[in-house]
Amino acid sequence: MNINVETAARLSVAPMMDWTDRHCRYLHRLLSRETLLYTEMVTAPALVRGGALHLLDHDPSEHPVALQLGGSDPTELAQAARLGAEAGYDEINLNCGCPSDRVQSGAFGAVLMQQPGLVADCVDAMRAACDVEVTVKCRIGVDDQAPEEILPEFLARIVAAGCTRVTIHARKAWLQGLSPKENRDIPPLDYDLVHQMKGLFPNLHISVNGGITSLDQAEAFLDAGLDGVMVGRSAYHAPTDILAGADRRIYGQGADSSAEAAVQGMLPYIETHLASGGRLGQITRHMLGLFAGRPGARQWRRILSEGAHKPGAGPELVEAALAEVAAAQENAAAG
Numbered sequence: 290m291n292i293n294v295e296t297a298a299r300l301s302v303a304p305m306m307d308w309t310d311r312h313c314r315y316l317h318r319l320l321s322r323e324t325l326l327y328t329e330m331v332t333a334p335a336l337v338r339g340g341a342l343h344l345l346d347h348d349p350s351e352h353p354v355a356l357q358l359g360g361s362d363p364t365e366l367a368q369a370a371r372l373g374a375e376a377g378y379d380e381i382n383l384n385c386g387c388p389s390d391r392v393q394s395g396a397f398g399a400v401l402m403q404q405p406g407l408v409a410d411c412v413d414a415m416r417a418a419c420d421v422e423v424t425v426k427c428r429i430g431v432d433d434q435a436p437e438e439i440l441p442e443f444l445a446r447i448v449a450a451g452c453t454r455v456t457i458h459a460r461k462a463w464l465q466g467l468s469p470k471e472n473r474d475i476p477p478l479d480y481d482l483v484h485q486m487k488g489l490f491p492n493l494h495i496s497v498n499g500g501i502t503s504l505d506q507a508e509a510f511l512d513a514g515l516d517g518v519m520v521g522r523s524a525y526h527a528p529t530d531i532l533a534g535a536d537r538r539i540y541g542q543g544a545d546s547s548a549e550a551a552v553q554g555m556l557p558y559i560e561t562h563l564a565s566g567g568r569l570g571q572i573t574r575h576m577l578g579l580f581a582g583r584p585g586a587r588q589w590r591r592i593l594s595e596g597a598h599k600p601g602a603g604p605e606l607v608e609a610a611l612a613e614v615a616a617a618q619e620n621a622a623a624g
Contacts, residue, residue: 333360374419585617
């Protein structure tokens with residue numbers, strides 16, 4: 290498969306724990322053929338020590354798709370990167386931005402912003418172990434660090450180790466005093482600093498992450514000289530708004546998709562999942578935001594939320610919810 294991941298990275302959907310699983314990614318791929326999708330963070334110890342290779346499962350249609358790894362041991366990360374490459378991922382990404390308590394206790398995630406030399410060693414080992422691109426996702430700094438001082442050195446170290454693509458979450462992470470949820474909103478965004486890093490590292494492919502809620506914003510960042518934009522929660526809660534027009538607007542490819550077409554595309558996938566012993570709610574929980582802001586959105590969410598976990602629930606529930614949306618839209622059009 291000939292995939293230009295650097296081009297795909299013009300727009301990406303962020304790795305989000307408990308959200309961007311393979312069912313979510315399958316849905317997002319129905320809305321956009323071009324966008325780069327990321328897995329949830331998978332820890333290197335889970336793969337290497339725990340043998341949890343099922344965490345690498347993905348559908349071939351998800352490409353271009355990147356595996357995000359968490360860890361801080363170069364040898365272990367190298368083994369995990371090799372496993373990810375063998376599983377067919379188009380990119381391996383090292384998490385240097387997650388502020389969760391579990392991540393800190395494992396000495397990886399955002400805490401790695403304090404150890405740029407170790408991160409460089411990890412990148413070097415991972416690149417040597419696999420033949421797909423190794424990238425980094427980081428914050429602008431943590432705790433009392435001065436981002437304008439530490440971020441250039443951090444980037445210089447990973448670039449020297451062979452990293453050519455980085456995603457910068459334009460907020461600090463406060464490892465002491467803020468919860469992971471608060472770390473997504475409270476520290477102020479510093480987009481200017483991300484632009485400054487592009488000036489300092491013109492050959493480094495830099496994507497910006499944090500606080501981006503529309504394709505208009507994404508286009509503005511690209512027009513201003515950044516190489517890529519990563520969207521997180523907005524792509525999850527209102528996926529149609531972010532992804533349905535992305536192929537045309539960001540990549541100049543094809544026509545816009547629709548929420549209705551994505552739902553129809555999910556029906557065979559749902560049937561296959563149920564036939565293998567899965568449950569409807571494992572998939573439909575990712576579909577609740579498809580009609581966000583449109584007539585019928587409330588009925589859609591209610592029908593799926595109330596019915597998906599009942600015994601025997603299947604594709605017909607989704608079709609019933611879609612019919613409610615269609616009726617609501619006809620009523621709205623009729624005035």
